[in-house]
Amino acid sequence: MKTFCPVPSASCIMLMLALIGTVKVPLVNAQSAIAPAVAQASEAAETESITKQLLGEWQARDPNTDELVTFIFTPEAKLLIVLPDKEESAIAIKMGYQIDVTTQPMQLEVIASPDEVAQTIFELTDEGKLRLELDGIDPGQPRPTAFSTSATLFEKISDSTTLPEDVQVVELETQDSRPSIPVQFVTILTQAQQAYYLENGKFAADATELGIVTNLETEFYRYEIVPQGDSDGSATGNLPLQSVAITALPKPD
Known part of the structure; x- marks a missing residue:
């Protein structure tokens, strides 16, 4: 099951539920009860860790226009895609996002509406950058299984999750x-x-x-x-x- 972002204190909740469950079962079943609980707690902790790393402002340069494109991941599970113009102001497209860290590569869903979800993959590199597959990503299309040579590499420039005052926000129709x-x-x-x-x-x-x-x-x-x-x-x-x-x-x- 995919996990919505963010997951506040998810690892603590999972661990508490696991402990409650093991107390109520006979000792002979403790091993089988603990193993899934530990796995769930580990998965929740990993999701929370990746979510925290994603939060903030990421930038990449469009190879076609040489303009900077900015992605902002917020704690409210919103993705703001900032498109600059040549007058130094900008508009931002607001969508939702959802991640699954249990797969390899990790999965990202960009949600324009409940009926329009674009599926892609992402990874956080050892250098602290975000690799995101954007080529051919459209709602209804299958999720890529591997990164292409043209996958976009974003660099984190700020932990801020708020937009500048001069940026106009547009929600997709x-x-x-x-x-x-x-x-x-x-x-x-x-x-x-x-x-x-x-x-x-x-x-x-x-x-x-x-x-x-x-x-x-x-x-x-x-x-x-x-x-x-x-x-x-x-x-x-x-x-x-x-x-x-x-x-x-x-x-x-």
Whole structure:
């Protein structure tokens, strides 16, 4: 059975239950009762140890964009994936996580929703780094059994499990969250456009120029940045873009 993170005082609880159980059985059965109890206590202690090592802020460099990607594991079993933009602000995607330390390699499940769980593997190296298999990891796909040559190696940069104040948190869409997600997403795009305008004296015409996200399409909605003004996309001829609209269009069910 997989163990949810974190496991507060799990080893103590397991050991107490084991002792209670052995007191109530005849002496002839003590050996068979103690062995599973010790194994359970050892497993719980190992899970707690690995969980504590995972907690904090980990960084790796994206080989395609050369940007730093940050993973933050929290005590509440939440995984925050921080995606930086070129204006030095960022957005964070919040998901759940679950580990199983009894397998080799150890297993990690990234939980977007109860129905969307991505299965992968991880290890903590002797150098204190986190090796995580991310290649081809998608909900519904089988868990990899071994690390590929392109497995991502994260370095721990902090024990902190909280986000900076300027980071916007986005929760992945579920059916229950559909009404609130568009408002949240449009708000983030609006704030990013405001920051872009202050820096450049114009609005960004598309997501690539804005730099905060590369894909304006999610499972339930399609978002658009629409330049306002002349047909060529600028408000006044060749002058910098001074007006844009941000829209959220629901996809057909």
